[in-house]
């Protein structure tokens with residue numbers, strides 16, 4: 418039978434069956450034992466060669482990274498840590514891999530080295546596990562929303578609007594004959610952007626998703642977004658994937674319920690479907706933690722962290738309450754915050770967010786009702802006139818994983834806000850139309866998909882959870 422390694426490893430009932438497999442050699446020991454991996458699981462299957470009856474040239478070509486096809490008999494294994502192995506009867510080398518040149522050796526490589534070899538790193542245990550979990554998580558995202566009758570909306574990548582009003586956009590310019598358009602005095606001529614209109618890569622699909630919520634009731638996006646902000650951190654990418662649900666007739670409380678329920682669902686889904694990969698990643702993280710000084714070690718294993726999140730309520734705290742806590746706290750006995758919180762109205766830094774989650778509440782936190790002037794223009798103003806119906810979900814080790822809000826549905830209030838911020842009505846006339854024709858309370862949020870993958874896999878650097886990271890240093894692949 419044709420099979421894959423994942424199935425065979427579970428198939429003790431098939432002992433003595435003839436099997437065929439194709440995959441890549443991970444290691445080859447004693448001229449006899451091939452650890453074969455075909456990507457279907459983190460685990461390798463042991464393939465035992467009858468080396469006395471295999472020609473010398475073939476044996477030489479069984480090297481790490483080579484693609485091979487084998488036929489053989491599935492047998493109970495004598496080796497430790499594996500229940501079955503394959504007694505090989507036929508072997509064919511499909512693609513050689515010169516061991517003197519192949520960058521991925523059967524040893525531990527640094528993540529920095531592997532980032533430079535992003536086209537090959539998914540062949541390692543860690544990255545194959547991360548990418549399988551990533552794939553399952555994205556399926557869970559769609560399943561969650563589809564089961565609840567949300568409509569998947571494909572929002573534009575090239576757009577004329579700045580959804581966040583933060584000015585962190587990559588410009589899109591038309592090139593003709595390989596030359597950037599220039600004015601007579603030699604400056605870049607932006608009037609030639611996208612055939613005459615100023616355009617950029619989207620920073621968020623929210624505004625367009627709102628148009629769908631106000632017609633179909635429930636909508637969500639799941640697509641790439643781009644930010645030209647400083648991405649030299651372990652939590653920022655210039656290109657990342659965002660999930661943005663948007664729901665008509667839902668207020669901020671409903672929005673918090675949705676975010677919490679959604680996150681728990683997708684984490685539960687991978688806990689169930691990615692057992693082997695998560696067990697491997699849990700071990701990896703435990704090893705990594707051991708190399709840290711005691712005080713910096715995480716108290717919980719990866720699996721316990723995931724279970725903790727799905728089993729416990731997120732703590733909901735207003736910005737104002739959070740500021741009171743932070744003013745009266747120190748991150749530890751000796752140290753103050755790098756940016757001490759002195760007054761109401763200050764924006765929270767990741768050190769504050771992580772303090773609240775990791776030290777104070779010791780669970781995921783949803784902060785809400787932020788000061789209006791540190792949040793985006795479209796958030797609904799509260800009756801106090803100074804806070805908006807914003808929410809951020811904060812996670813251990815990650816900080817902000819979700820940002821969302823109840824939207825300003827009142828035409829006049831929104832127009833006034835845009836005036837204050839210098840956003841021109843003619844730029845967002847279509848967005849204002851939603852408030853002119855059949856306006857209603859509505860809310861939504863954005864979840865940074867890579868931050869979710871980071872949390873779920875326990876990877877420290879966001880560059881290691883996306884296949885080809887776009888950061889200021891890297892756009893090669």
Ligand code: 4AD
Pocket residue numbers: 580581620621622623644646648652653654655657659661662817818819820821822861862863864865866867868
């Ligand atoms: O908080 P943000 O900027 O919110 C929005 O874009 C809203 N329009 C979302 C909405 O209400 N529909 O971004 C949302 C999330 C953040 O919480 C974070 O998880 C992630 O997107 N994010 C990034 N992830 C990786 N790299 C970056 N540079 C990111 N910037 C934001």
Ligand code: MG
Pocket residue numbers: 817819820
């Ligand atoms: Mg945010």
